[in-house]
Amino acid sequence: KAGVTQTPRYLIKTRGQQVTLSCSPISGHRSVSWYQQTPGQGLQFLFEYFSETQRNKGNFPGRFSGRQFSNSRSEMNVSTLELGDSALYLCASSLNGRGSGNTIYFGEGSWLTVV
Amino acid sequence: QQQVKQSPQSLIVQKGGISIINCAYENTAFDYFPWYQQFPGKGPALLIAIRPDVSEKKEGRFTISFNKSAKQFSLHIMDSQPGDSATYFCAASIIGNEKLTFGTGTRLTIIP
Numbered sequence: 001k002a003g004v005t006q007t008p009r010y011l012i013k014t015r016g017q018q019v020t021l022s023c024s025p026i027s028g029h030r031s032v033s034w035y036q037q038t039p040g041q042g043l044q045f046l047f048e049y050f051s052e053t054q055r056n057k058g059n060f061p062g063r064f065s066g067r068q069f070s071n072s073r074s075e076m077n078v079s080t081l082e083l084g085d086s087a088l089y090l091c092a093s094s095l096n097g098r099g100s101g102n103t104i105y106f107g108e109g110s111w112l113t114v115v
Numbered sequence: 116q117q118q119v120k121q122s123p124q125s126l127i128v129q130k131g132g133i134s135i136i137n138c139a140y141e142n143t144a145f146d147y148f149p150w151y152q153q154f155p156g157k158g159p160a161l162l163i164a165i166r167p168d169v170s171e172k173k174e175g176r177f178t179i180s181f182n183k184s185a186k187q188f189s190l191h192i193m194d195s196q197p198g199d200s201a202t203y204f205c206a207a208s209i210i211g212n213e214k215l216t217f218g219t220g221t222r223l224t225i226i227p
Binding site: 004035044048050055090102106108 | 149151156157158159160161164204206212213214215216217218219220
């Protein structure tokens with residue numbers, strides 16, 4: 001059974017550009033969450049989608065957005081990139097998104113460098 | 116606001132010893148407490164998790180101890196091995212909410 005797949009794995013963007021990251025959850029999983037990981041701030045929750053609807057959102061500016069498709073695949077977009085957006089972006093999926101005890105599986109992440 | 120505090124930031128333990136990582140939380144609504152292990156270049160992987168209705172959970176060499184009144188929980192790694200060298204994150208969440216609030220991480224190094 002394939003795990004959570006994220007593409008691209010590495011990318012370099014210029015300040016002011018935008019970027020789209022893609023995530024394919026584990027087959028059958030309907031909940032997809034995104035996290036940002038940086039050395040300074042650690043792992044921070046961005047947002048969660050379930051059945052194409054955003055159910056929860058973290059404390060990030062509106063430049064960070066996401067969506068989920070009918071096949072549960074998800075994308076996140078960051079517009080007007082800033083140097084501080086350089087981070088590892090992690091996608092996670094779970095079976096039915098119905099809360100605690102529902103094991104959340106992480107992908108290997110997309111490394112974004114903004115120059 | 117940091118809702119889950121983790122210590123120590125780094126830890127060096129000799130092979131065969133016990134590694135202990137501690138976490139404290141503030142939000143009493145949290146009711147699910149997982150620990151994740153992350154190796155360089157990889158995403159976090161669930162190691163073990165506990166709910167507040169039990170005070171301890173053991174899986175192999177890994178044990179979570181939970182103190183609800185103190186709002187603290189800890190990870191114990193018995194007979195620590197070099198392959199356990201990784202960064203460990205505690206986390207917490209609330210039933211009905213997929214959002215995980217993570218601690219700041221502990222870099223564990225097991226030396227021969």
